[in-house]
Amino acid sequence: MTELSGENLTRAFQILSTILNNYDHELRPGIGEKPTVVTVEVFVNSLGPLSTLDMEYSIDFIFYQTWYDEHLRYNDTFETLVLHGNVVSQLWILDTFFRNSKRTHEYDITIPNQMALIHKDGQVLYSVRMTIDARCSLHMLKFPMDSHSCPLSFSSFSYDEHEMIYKWENFKLQINEKNTWKIFKFDFPGVNNKTEIISTPVGDFMIMTFFFNVSRRFGFLVFQNYAPSSVTTMLSWVSFCIKTEATAARDSVALDFYIAICFVLCFCALLEFALLNFLTYNETKRQASPKLYHLPTSSHANTRTRARARTRARAHARARQQQEVFVCEIVTYEGNAEEEHQYCPAQWSSSSRRPQCPLL
Known part of the structure; x- marks a missing residue:
């Protein structure tokens, strides 16, 4: 086969x-x-x-x-x-x-x-x-x-x-x-x-x-168009059977309120949707793009440290200059009783020799 x-x-x-x-x-x-x-x-x-x-x-x-x-x-x-x-x-x-x-x-x-x-x-x-x-x-x-x-x-x-x-x-x-x-x-x-x-x-x-x-x-x-229209029209004839002494029907007023309330609710729903969409979009955008924080580098830190040290040194020097009190002493030597010398301890240098001050 x-x-x-x-x-x-x-x-x-x-x-x-x-x-x-x-x-x-x-x-x-x-x-x-x-x-x-x-x-x-x-x-x-x-x-x-x-x-x-x-x-x-x-x-x-x-x-x-x-x-x-x-x-x-x-x-x-x-x-x-x-x-x-x-x-x-x-x-x-x-x-x-x-x-x-x-x-x-x-x-x-x-x-x-x-x-x-x-x-x-x-x-x-x-x-x-x-x-x-x-x-x-x-x-x-x-x-x-x-x-x-x-x-x-x-x-x-x-x-x-x-x-x-x-x-x-x-x-x-x-x-x-x-x-x-x-x-x-x-x-x-x-x-x-x-x-x-x-x-x-x-x-x-x-x-x-x-x-x-x-x-x-x-x-x-007939069943799609004419029958519903005919039934609605015949229902409207019920108002003709109401006595004249009876209170007037308020169907139209109630219908107006119903349509107005439905319209307001629909409009509020649209506003709510727009507001939630706007807030959700902003929140998503904020989470997707976080802020960037720049950490200081070692060179920047050293520069700021040296600047603060210089600032403290200058402040300390100014404070010492303001607090110094110049005191002059009258020193009389034995060899010459009439010879007197004046020295100021506050102005001594680092050497052992005292600075000589002229007599006042």
Whole structure:
């Protein structure tokens, strides 16, 4: 079984290499001879929501297109070859675009959601999944009993009707009924299609359009809007049954006070939030950036110590000068009774000799 699978894989690879060896994916099949006929089928995964405000709706669907390419024919026991991912880009793919789309999204998880199925007779089936937000003109003249037809138009971007022809395969539009429709306010009665030719400066193009017919759910609208409004109106009639002698109702005054108090509380809550946010921000900023204290270096300390020592020395010297008292003594020597000398002890120097002072 393993050998057989390996042989099949080798043969499939050889077939694909042979048909793509001299294949030009930029040339349309049958170019210069006949137009390419494209058969279209659509499988709708989900439809909705439908926005009456934006005048648009959303649709998720798989788009199938089938055509013949003579360059992809091969002779082998394999009936089909399945290509997906980046291999599909090696084939010629028609340039269909949706004319009334506002936004288009193609899925690429886990790989690009596209596939090409090649038959041995050259038939190619190309499928791609996408989600489109398309325009839908809503006419509200008959509201709330209005109905609408939301179109989805597509055509070739560069090939006119002489090169590209679209047709429906018995108008196959399959809808996944298991998924819940997202159009809660509308019913979905059905679909129809239309084919037309429009003239442009570059040629005449074939346009295919299918319409999703929707009608508003009157019962849903009644329970959502009309019933609450009617009940509120009837409750207001209770005041008509009150006697004229009774005290007038104060509902309106109480309601005004209630609304005013609610407004004040909401405003105070906003102020509290702003104040707490401001205080929290400042506290966080202060903790994140602490103050830096510069410790004195040894050189700075020595300089200040020497300065204080000099200051104390000068102060001590001034104090000694203020406290000194100069005392002079009269000394009489024996050799000469008349000779007297005066000396001042306070002015003695460090030497043993006393300074001599003149007589007064």
